[in-house]
Amino acid sequence: MAVETVTLPMTPTPSRASRLRPAVRVLGVPGLLATGFLAVIVVVAAAAPWLAPYDPNLPRPLEAYAGPSGAHPLGTDALGRDLLSRLMYGARVALAASASIIVISTVVGTAVALVSAWVGGFVDAFVSRVLDILFAVPGIVFALAAVSVMGPGPKGVVAGLAVGYTPYVARVVRGAAMREVRMDYIAAAWVQGRSGTAVCLRHLLPNLKSLIIAQAVSSLGFALIDLSALSFLGLGVQPPGSDWGLTMRAGLDSALRGHAGEALSAGLCIALLVASVIVLGDRLSQRAEERA
């Protein structure tokens, strides 16, 4: 047998770029940038006590309205508090509160949706009706109601928004779960005698996982906006605590006195975080759709 020489195409040596390729395929370049930005914010928030140059709540009246300088990279506010430190601590509140809202509403909404889709019949009809009613009420209204009962502060706002977000999650997940339940593999599980719990946890949940995560990430963006709005209105974190919404509120007064930095920097923080979360959420939903 004659042996032929076969020229193999050159295999490029793995570079950093090619190691990043799987991530680019999953998230796309915008998604990757958004994830990077999110990671930075999370690290800064987690390490704020060590990273922040000053105590965010300590007033230094002599340094009020200081412009950006080596000592205060973003300047100070009306009470002379370091703006950078306040924004860093504010990130803690923004992330913790929005994450709590999303975790609570996702867990409750998913549970309601799966049970409703699996049991079907009048249970599903009842659940859908209740969801429709709740859906008509904006989340902010729930937050206002919660604050009026529990008093102003992050706890009431989180509880109210979590209730407000649950119907969104439940509706989206229920729709997808209904499609899933009609598939033959669920009928096969039913025929075999799998319990309802097993069907929900072992079949429905794994197959809806990517959709639920995508939905949660997208909602995170809206939760951040609602949270900031409520703080801006003075219903969330109370002074002297640090919170972006609160900083914006204070920054509005400062801006009227000609010091726009405070409002601008807080606003920019909110906008960038919301934008990156939404970009990421969109990308994840797209992936979930492609895979379904």
Place this chain on the structure above:
Amino acid sequence: MSMLTIEDLVVRVRSQDGPRTIVDGVSLDIERGEALGLVGESGSGKSITARTVLGLFPAGSQVSGRIEVDGFSVLGADRRGLTALRSRRVAMIFQDPRAHINPVHRIGDFLTEALRRHLGMDRAGAARRAVGLLADVGIPDGERRLRQYPHELSGGLLQRVMIAAAIAIEPDLILADEPTTALDVTTQSEVMAILGELRTQRGMAMLFITHDLELAAATCDRTAVMYAGRIVERQPSKSLAQQPLHPYTSGLLGSRPSIETVAHRLPVIPGRPVAAFEAGEGCAFAPRCGFALDRCHRERPPVEHRLEGEVACHRHEELTGVLAGEPIAAPTGAPVERSVDV
């Protein structure tokens, strides 16, 4: 001159792992008024071959070779040329008529659109013509049907509407892509009968794509069998069924159960059908073939003329007669399928 000539057609489509060959050197021709059956399993490339004739292929595909419809070169044609081809010369019938008829338009709109646009008929004339066309495909109450919506018609009726639309432009060539696969057997019989009648009355040529070798053999003048993007055998239908030249054809004939006889176990072709890009350098069918020799795995067999047809098999001469109606020797052990990684 032939109605349709395809020469050395190669189609590569884009995929995540680079271009993939789906059709790999297909050549065929159809005479005026002739029906050619193109038979193959999934992945054989039969549908893509038919679509390529109309210049319909997925974006980013690489297509090479030559396709001529009555002397008109399809692959080199511009947009206007293709539109003229599709609207006057060549009509296509698809497997699932529901996916190709707009559900919000009435049957009448669907049927008269082509008549008005391509043949320049007025509304009343087109409607009269449409009723006549429906009668031709065995739908007597055409006027009522024209006012109905697609969802009000059964699959069989809708497929007849598709055929009516196809013949409306009085094409010279019909490309029928599994037109009866989604239909019941009795409806299939009627649709095939209608297609046959219309073809002979109007002298239309047809390329009939199907997975059903018996159906093609019974309804087409000649039948070609595709495997892994290549035509492995082509013969007049009658001799193909009685005396297949390629082991794959013979395997297909043998593995299909019959209503006339019962075998305790069917003779099977082991493994699963592969697409062109999955095939090795030798004969694509060799891994599944009971007659394969060393050479079959190494060298791709050329297409050779044989009797009244063509065959691509290294051993076709020794196997002539051996294969006649006879199934491939049953393989020993459990059939092994290779898995595909997406």
Place this chain on the structure above:
Amino acid sequence: MSDQVIKVEGLRKVFPGHGGAPDVAAVDGVSFELGAGESLAIVGESGSGKTTVARMLMGLERPTSGLVEVCGRRRSTGRPTTRERRRRGREMQLVFQDPYLSLDRSQRIGTIVETAIRLQFAVGRAELRSRTAALLEQVGLQPRHAELFPRQLSGGQRQRVAIARALAAEPSVLVLDEAVAALDVSIQAQILNLLCDIRDSREIAYLFISHDLAVVNQLCERTLVMRRGAVVEEAPTRELLTAPTQDYTRRLIAAVPRPGWVPIRSTA
């Protein structure tokens, strides 16, 4: 008779018509019996009600009226408990038409088969492993397939997994709803042979729902022809194919393509 595994009497299913349309009787007074180890085919075209019969037998659809008895026990039409469903699973299992929809895409093949075994039998880890391997082998798959996900398998292989999953419960009856209709010709023959081998190796009855007379002829001793919800004719398959007594059966047979076949228009 005691060795009857399925007895159906006067089975009826009426679907409410929507948009003011009259109600539709998808299944209208169907009766038949299936003996242990026997193979019965229900043949019909679309809209004949054959699949609805299968779904009612499995409890996936609630009969409007009629009696269903499986393994000597009458099946109530109420919503069964999980326990009851599990018990029924040992009597009768189902193989679906489309192997792309009937397997959970997020589960490995091994998990799918193991779960089906664990639902019916209290077995230890080692026993579970060996039983799974044995089932996969019986349907012509290899041990390595247990590690794969459904998307990594071909259609034929998936249908083998679906059959293994159904056999895991060691049922007395296997209902096959167009189980080979979606497969390529060469794969169809492999699966038909597999079904034939399974019947040779264990005591199991088949209820084979199909539109394909040739496939039915290959696998079933007896055939029941349905049309528009009702039984047209029931006879041993050979007899039905060679000497049909009903016009509709004759038309069905005449429509099957074969050498020398000429398609005919039944209505001019």
